[in-house]
Amino acid sequence: MSEAKAGFPLQHQSRQPGREHKMRPHPDYEPRYPGSGRLRDRIALVTGGDSGIGRAVSLLFAREGAKLAIVYKEEETDARETARLIEEEGGEVLLIKGDVGKKAFCEKTVEKMVSRFGRVDVLVNNAAEQHVAEELPEITEKQLEDTFRTNIFGYVFMTQAALKHMRKGAAIVNTASVTAYRGSPHLVDYSATKGAIVAFTRSLSAQLASKGIRVNAVAPGPIWTPLIPASFDADKVKKFGTDVPLGRAGQPNEVAPAFLFLACQDSSYFTGQVLHPNGGEMVNG
Numbered sequence: 001m002s003e004a005k006a007g008f009p010l011q012h013q014s015r016q017p018g019r020e021h022k023m024r025p026h027p028d029y030e031p032r033y034p035g036s037g038r039l040r041d042r043i044a045l046v047t048g049g050d051s052g053i054g055r056a057v058s059l060l061f062a063r064e065g066a067k068l069a070i071v072y073k074e075e076e077t078d079a080r081e082t083a084r085l086i087e088e089e090g091g092e093v094l095l096i097k098g099d100v101g102k103k104a105f106c107e108k109t110v111e112k113m114v115s116r117f118g119r120v121d122v123l124v125n126n127a128a129e130q131h132v133a134e135e136l137p138e139i140t141e142k143q144l145e146d147t148f149r150t151n152i153f154g155y156v157f158m159t160q161a162a163l164k165h166m167r168k169g170a171a172i173v174n175t176a177s178v179t180a181y182r183g184s185p186h187l188v189d190y191s192a193t194k195g196a197i198v199a200f201t202r203s204l205s206a207q208l209a210s211k212g213i214r215v216n217a218v219a220p221g222p223i224w225t226p227l228i229p230a231s232f233d234a235d236k237v238k239k240f241g242t243d244v245p246l247g248r249a250g251q252p253n254e255v256a257p258a259f260l261f262l263a264c265q266d267s268s269y270f271t272g273q274v275l276h277p278n279g280g281e282m283v284n285g
């Protein structure tokens with residue numbers, strides 16, 4: 001674990017999505033405790049599951065007994081490594097490459113998953129992108145559409161497709177962000193999508209409660225993932241996460257247990273809720 005460290009070496013990646021294998025230090029993704037079968041025989045779909053929080057969630061789910069379908073956009077090296085790690089955990093994994101912002105792709109993804117595994121028990125909507133803009137006029141029409149397509153359209157499209165194959169006892173877990181609650185002057189469009197995810201989670205939870213399908217979210221604070229060096233300049237990366245009460249960025253495997261809790265029956269009386277692994281920021285959400 002690198003949880004005692006604050007700040008990171010100078011680094012920047014010039015394209016999104018970022019590459020985990022190029023990060024220094026590598027994020028901590030390995031599950032921290034032995035599994036106890038909390039997802040035994042469950043079938044889970046994780047978008048953005050190749051790296052960052054998605055990788056940590058996928059490995060933890062595999063350790064807890066789940067079979068997995070992982071969606072990634074283009075990061076072949078990271079995706080193959082995640083698949084290898086899942087198989088080391090004794091898990092079974094299906095890798096699916098494509099853009100969650102396209103409805104047709106989401107439908108085909110779920111079709112492939114159901115063809116392989118038969119159903120969807122857990123959906124983790126996690127794929128995301130963000131782009132820094134110091135002033136609102138800097139946000140281009142293309143950036144606005146791309147960010148909303150990935151971060152909220154993709155959540156809706158994938159959920160629409162998955163619900164056809166979800167039954168009573170299934171769970172949906174969405175990745176929101178601390179920025180949904182306190183905003184971010186440099187990530188206005190990204191923060192807006194994360195606020196939309198919170199509203200989507202609360203609204204859908206009410207709609208699906210009578211069907212026995214729970215819908216919750218996790219709103220991480222500063223977490224060391226490929227989005228960070230792919231979004232910010234090297235100086236900001238160096239100081240990333242040092243302004244929260246705990247004084248450091250979190251690691252993906254410190255966030256993954258929140259997803260596990262909401263995905264398994266430990267949280268059977270939770271729906272429409274948001275968990276906040278954010279290093280101590282008070283968001284009252």
